[in-house]
Amino acid sequence: MAEMASSKYKVSLKKKLSSELSVVVSSLRKERGHLKQTLAELSCQHAQLYRLVERVLSLETVRQGSCQHHEVKDQRTASASERCSERGGSLAEGGGITCEVEQLRSQIANMSARCQRLEKKVAGKKYLMPNSQGSTTSVEELQHLLRDALEKNKHWLEYDQHREAYVRGILDRMLWLEKQLNEANQARSMEHKEDHSDEKKELVEMQELYETFLHKAKDDLEELRKEVDLTHKSLVEMREMSLLEDHCCFENEDQQLRELQCRLDVVKRRSANYELQANLIQKCMLNRHHEDQERIADLERQMKISSQDLEDEKQDCSYLKKQMIRVLKTLQKTKKRVTKESKREQEDPPSCEEAQPPSQLSRQNVASSSCSSFLNESFLECPGCLAEYPASHYRELMNHMEICLD
Known part of the structure; x- marks a missing residue:
């Protein structure tokens, strides 16, 4: 009983310690989760600010690139207009046609693919014969080409103007967005400063609480370690005691198992004997059943034979009855005859008897005696x-x- 009480006390102590440990660990986990949540929120805010800064920088780079592209386009348009004016002045000259054609080829090749086709045509016509008709035709073709080039330059200028207007609108929009961003960043920075100051205070408070909880947890852990050591020692002792008890129980169970095995062997032998007896009885019953079946068959046969014999006897009886009736009738007839003859003999006078010879008397006596003897x-x-x-x-x-x- 004392051992059972001690074991129950140890089990209850273990449960109590485990419950306290689980409570402390759960509180620490909750605080750790809260701190992780606050850190995640701060990291999200910093990431948003970093994204806004990157967006502003990308917008500035786009704006600078568009400005540079616009300057390059202005330079190209100015150089194209200067070259066109130079080409218009060079038409008056007759000796420098080939040089101007080469310059036009190089300029048209930079503008578009169609100008490249025209340059190929001009290059093919450069190798024609140098007569007066060929020179006039080449000049007309060059004039036609220059007109086409001027028209293309006009179209390009209009396209550049529209593009400049579009780029200016984009720049104005970007400037407005930059202003909005700056205002938003300023407001965000002010809010962030205020929030950051509050968050710093909260973080300091949380840090202090965390440190206090850590100290408490360390103290609790040390106490729990001591208790765990004690419980471990008690567990070792209990384990040794349980091993001894288990050994004793094992020996007892082994002995019980041996006894049960012996009983099982006896029961198996008895069951084997019972099975043999049952088999023998079953065989005997089967043999008896077969014998009874054979007897029943024989009795049925005998019954059939006896029934047939009875029918035959009945027929014989009926036949004998008929014969007996006939015999009786004949007997009655003979009796009537005998009575009639006796009456006649009695009625006859004695003289007649005397008159008869002795032979007849002896015959009648013999007949009557023979008839009566036959009937008897x-x-x-x-x-x-x-x-x-x-x-x-x-x-x-x-x-x-x-x-x-x-």
């Missing part, structure tokens, strides 16, 4: 119970047959 010696049987009656008692037999057969 012959027996009739009942077909039901096989009772014997003499032929002279046929009336008794008739009454008996009526009772027995009914």
